[in-house]
Structure formats: structure tokens, C-alpha cells
Amino acid sequence: MGEEVEVVVREFEPNKDREGVEAVERICEVGPSGKISLFTDLRGDPICRVRHSPTFLMLVAEIGNEIVGMTRGCIKTVTCGKKLHRHGKNNNADSTAKQVPVYTKLAYILGLRVSPLYRRMGIGLKLVRAMEKWFRDNGAEYSYMATENNNVASVNLFTDKCGYSKFRTPSILVNPVFEHRVKTSSKIKIIKLDQNDAESLYRLRFSTTELFPRDIDSVLNNKLSLGTFLAVPRGSYGPDTWPGPAHFLASPPHSWAVLSIWNCKEVFSLEVRGVSRVKRALAKMTRVVDRAFPWLGLPSIPNFFRPFGFHFLYGVGGEGPEAVKMVRALCGFAHNLAKEKGCGAVATEVSRLEPLRLGVPHWKMLSCEEDLWCIKRLGEDYSDGSVGDWTKSPPEFSIFVDPREV
Structure with a gap:
């Protein structure tokens, strides 16, 4: 048996890790599979996709002194449902009712990358679990991620190993x-x-x-x-x-x-x-x-x-x-x-x-008809009101996509 390699997952340090992160980004091309291959140029700021969120973190995976993977995460409060609220004294028959939002604290995992040379070693799983711990420590009630519907490795990691379930399939x-x-x-x-x-x-x-x-x-x-x-x-x-x-x-x-x-x-x-x-x-x-x-x-x-x-x-x-x-x-x-x-x-x-x-005008060859979002309940639902288990709720006609997470 070969010697087990020690993988260290820690918080990203800008001055120390920037070059290593950029090197992994360059060899991990992303984009709609079978259509076009997109290279993401982060312009010297690896946390640019999360830094505008209220609470965010970037983790790196390291073997020796080499960065072999990374992921980013952020937490915000969003609408997860709605309830009727009555205006008027004692909620009597003369009062009026309107729908008001039910909020929950939602975490988002994005930018998960593992160097091709170090895949199938459980590095992605270590990164996700470390990020989920940070989510829980900061009071997040749900965690979700987005991937291509045909990205089998990513879907299997989250649904089979991390306990996520398929949630929504919006269109890009x-x-x-x-x-x-x-x-x-x-x-x-x-x-x-x-x-x-x-x-x-x-x-x-x-x-x-x-x-x-x-x-x-x-x-x-x-x-x-x-x-x-x-x-x-x-x-x-x-x-x-x-x-x-x-x-x-x-x-x-x-x-x-x-x-x-x-x-x-x-x-x-x-x-x-x-x-x-x-x-x-x-x-x-x-x-x-x-x-x-x-x-x-x-x-x-x-x-x-x-x-x-x-x-x-x-x-x-x-x-x-x-x-x-x-x-x-x-x-x-x-x-x-x-x-x-x-x-x-x-x-x-x-x-x-x-x-x-x-x-919305769009070219089919550049678009993605089914982007897959997967979600996981991290703990008890402490949302402002009760919608039950959000992970089991049916899709609505509209969603609000936060541009800070694009």
C-alpha cells in the first residue's frame, strides 16, 4: 500500500496563496460541457465572487506546500416561503391580509476546484465538509450549490457523499x-x-x-x-x-x-x-x-x-x-x-x-437550459415563520438570483 498523503484544509491567505490558487484555476476550466469551454480570469482577486456577500470565506486544500484545491462560501438571509399576515385589531374580520416573506439563513458553496493531478483522493469532500462546519458555526440553516446537470462527478459528490438533494433546475x-x-x-x-x-x-x-x-x-x-x-x-x-x-x-x-x-x-x-x-x-x-x-x-x-x-x-x-x-x-x-x-x-x-x-433573447449554444441546484438542511429550521422543510418544497414560478454569487 502507498503512503497516505496528508491533506490540510485551511483558510485562504491572500499574500501567501494567491499564485497557487491562480495556478489551479488555470488548469480547471469550467463551462457548459460539450458546448464551449470557459476560462475564468479572477483578475488577481480569488475571492471576488463572494466578497460582496454579507459573510464569506475561502478555503484551500494543501499537500506539502502545494495548493491542490479550493472552494468559496457565503451566507445570507433569503426568502424561503411566505405566510399570510393580517392587519387590524385582534386579527378580526375587518382586518386585511397580505402575504409576507418567511426568511431563512442560507449558505452557498461555489468555486469548488481540485487540481486534475489530485482528484479521486477525497479532497473535494474535505473542502465541502470544512465549509459546512463554518456554515453551521455561523448559524446557516441550509446550504446549496450549483453545477451542470451533466457534471456527474460534482453531482455524485454532493448527492451521494454530502447528503444534498436536487432542488431547482433554473435556466442560464x-x-x-x-x-x-x-x-x-x-x-x-x-x-x-x-x-x-x-x-x-x-x-x-x-x-x-x-x-x-x-x-x-x-x-x-x-x-x-x-x-x-x-x-x-x-x-x-x-x-x-x-x-x-x-x-x-x-x-x-x-x-x-x-x-x-x-x-x-x-x-x-x-x-x-x-x-x-x-x-x-x-x-x-x-x-x-x-x-x-x-x-x-x-x-x-x-x-x-x-x-x-x-x-x-x-x-x-x-x-x-x-x-x-x-x-x-x-x-x-x-x-x-x-x-x-x-x-x-x-x-x-x-x-x-x-x-x-x-x-429574454438568448443563444441556445451559449445557454444552459438546466443548471442544477442541490440543497441540504444543515440543522433545525429557525426561519422567521415556518415553511416546513424547504428542501422538499415544490418549485415556484419565479426565483431571485443574487448577482453577488454569479
Whole structure:
């Protein structure tokens, strides 16, 4: 029998571990299997994907003086259900009832990497268990992770060895940024909300949406959030007639939609690898034609073969018979903003049951129809109210994907 190798799992030390972590990241390519291979460039900040969360940690696995794996984790308070709350004295018949959110403390594991040379040694399991201990020590009630549905090794690690169960299968929708600007409907007006109005609108209308972050104000006020935009029928409001979120929701137009934009380009970049020269040349040709004849509105393939950034759309919602058209207009606006900022793509993640996903333009070859989320109950449910065991709850039509965890 060979000598057992000692694996040490400890907290990441920036000055000491940065180069070792970057080396593992470079050899652990990630992306939709069988479609494109994406290399994540963390731009010298290995904890960039969690540092904007309220509570976060990064762990590394070390053999000798060599870093062979790592993972990141964060904890936040989110909506896990809803309950009826009555207003009025003694909850009598004259009181009114409304749905209010039930919150729980949720942990998220992301960025689990193990060097190819050290796989099948239980290193991933050690990292997950160490992270779960930190979750429990910090009061998390549930833990979840996301992976590709066909990533057998990752799914088996979490479901077979770590006790997670399959929970949700949202869709990641990605659209390239073309050389031309996207035209939006002249019948739709897009209003940029200030941060206070955006927060009020989300809390009043979307706080009972599954996974809605209780600290939505921190998300909207973050320097990476480029703004919240509301689409309404043109003529609904003049320059000085915006009524504010409460009055807007009390008497909304027949259709409307909203979304916010997060600037992932300032955090990390992606790069497509393993593409033949012929395909690169064809992609370049589409850009040349699109640039020469922008009025034709021909789709073109951005230069994904060098590091590129993207914007993430979150908080997608709306109401009314033309809400899908409103979302489409907002996505067109977001595309044009991404073009101005030099991004290569615009992405979002929504529930597979979300009716408004029909308004989100995307390329199937770049998207993932079934991203798999797995969840685990870490202990007793101490949430604000009772929803039973959240892990066994059926999926809802909408989810709120926190951009800090993209």
C-alpha cells in the first residue's frame, strides 16, 4: 500500500496563496460541457465572487506546500416561503391580509476546484465538509450549490457523499453583444429608478419571491450594480409625474417590467478555448459584416476567443399581458449598455417556470437550459415563520438570483 498523503484544509491567505490558487484555476476550466469551454480570469482577486456577500470565506486544500484545491462560501438571509399576515385589531374580520416573506439563513458553496493531478483522493469532500462546519458555526440553516446537470462527478459528490438533494433546475440564458445596437420598441418607455425607489419596488412587489435577499439594499447600492430600469407604455409618465413605487403598484399601467444590471466585467472575465481557426475566422467575418452594415441588424459573434466581460441581469419581473414585450425591450436596452461598456455578452438566470423568460433573447449554444441546484438542511429550521422543510418544497414560478454569487 502507498503512503497516505496528508491533506490540510485551511483558510485562504491572500499574500501567501494567491499564485497557487491562480495556478489551479488555470488548469480547471469550467463551462457548459460539450458546448464551449470557459476560462475564468479572477483578475488577481480569488475571492471576488463572494466578497460582496454579507459573510464569506475561502478555503484551500494543501499537500506539502502545494495548493491542490479550493472552494468559496457565503451566507445570507433569503426568502424561503411566505405566510399570510393580517392587519387590524385582534386579527378580526375587518382586518386585511397580505402575504409576507418567511426568511431563512442560507449558505452557498461555489468555486469548488481540485487540481486534475489530485482528484479521486477525497479532497473535494474535505473542502465541502470544512465549509459546512463554518456554515453551521455561523448559524446557516441550509446550504446549496450549483453545477451542470451533466457534471456527474460534482453531482455524485454532493448527492451521494454530502447528503444534498436536487432542488431547482433554473435556466442560464446568454446572449452575445452584437456590433450593431438593438432597436427597441418606440411604444415602450424605459425609466431608470433611483436606488431608494428600486429598493422599495423590489420589497413591495418581489420580497416573497423565492431566494429574495433580505439585504436587497446592499445589492442595489453596490458599485457593481449599474441601475434598475422600469419599462412602461410610452406616455404613462412624464418627466415630473413618476408617482413613486407605492403609488405605481397601487395603480400600475396595464403592463410593465423591471430588471437590474450587474457589472461582472469589473470582477472577472471569461475566454472560450479549444475552437478551430476556421470557426474563429467565420466568427470574425460575422463581426466585419455586422460592423459594415449595422442597419441590417445581422447577428454577429463577438470575439469570445480572448478575455471578455459580461453584464448580468437580475431582479427580472413584471405584470400584464404585454410584460414579455416589456422584458424584451429592457433586454435590448441592456444589450446596448453592454455594447457601450465593451462587454461580449449579457446573461441572466431564471426559473424554468418563469413566464417572462420568453422575453429574454438568448443563444441556445451559449445557454444552459438546466443548471442544477442541490440543497441540504444543515440543522433545525429557525426561519422567521415556518415553511416546513424547504428542501422538499415544490418549485415556484419565479426565483431571485443574487448577482453577488454569479
